[in-house]
Amino acid sequence: MNISRDEQRVLHALAQGGIIRHERAENGRVLRVFCFTRDGFVLSNCTLEIFQRLRRKRLIESRESSPYRISEKGRRAVRSQMNNR
Numbered sequence: 001m002n003i004s005r006d007e008q009r010v011l012h013a014l015a016q017g018g019i020i021r022h023e024r025a026e027n028g029r030v031l032r033v034f035c036f037t038r039d040g041f042v043l044s045n046c047t048l049e050i051f052q053r054l055r056r057k058r059l060i061e062s063r064e065s066s067p068y069r070i071s072e073k074g075r076r077a078v079r080s081q082m083n084n085r
Contacts (some may be wrong), residue, residue: 003057003059003077003084004050004053005055006046006050007049007053007055008078008079009043009045009052010035010043010045010046010050010054011054011070011074011077011078012044012078013032013035013037013043013046013050014060014068014069014070014074015040015070015074015075015078016037016038017037017038018035018036018037018038018043019036019067019068019069020034020035020036020046020051020060020068021033021034021036021054021067021068022034022035022051022065022067022068030046030048030051030052032048032052033046033048033050034046039055043050051068054074055068058071058074059071059073059074059077060071060074065083
């Protein structure tokens with residue numbers, strides 16, 4: 001599967017225990033998203049566009065109105081990252 005660098009970063013943060021919280025408008029559409037790492041920091045490159053692409057590819061999912069987390073398909077799609085030091 002072809003996944004962009006920013007999508008890969010978001011998936012990697014989610015695979016390590018992060019979540020995506022979202023805000024909805026009155027009509028039910030998602031207005032803003034916030035990707036939190038497992039340490040509680042906000043991932044700045046998680047935009048609404050990236051969120052929608054990940055959701056469309058079914059790499060993230062929400063169960064019972066909980067925050068979005070990585071799906072099983074997303075776990076298989078994420079590549080490991082090397083430490084760049």
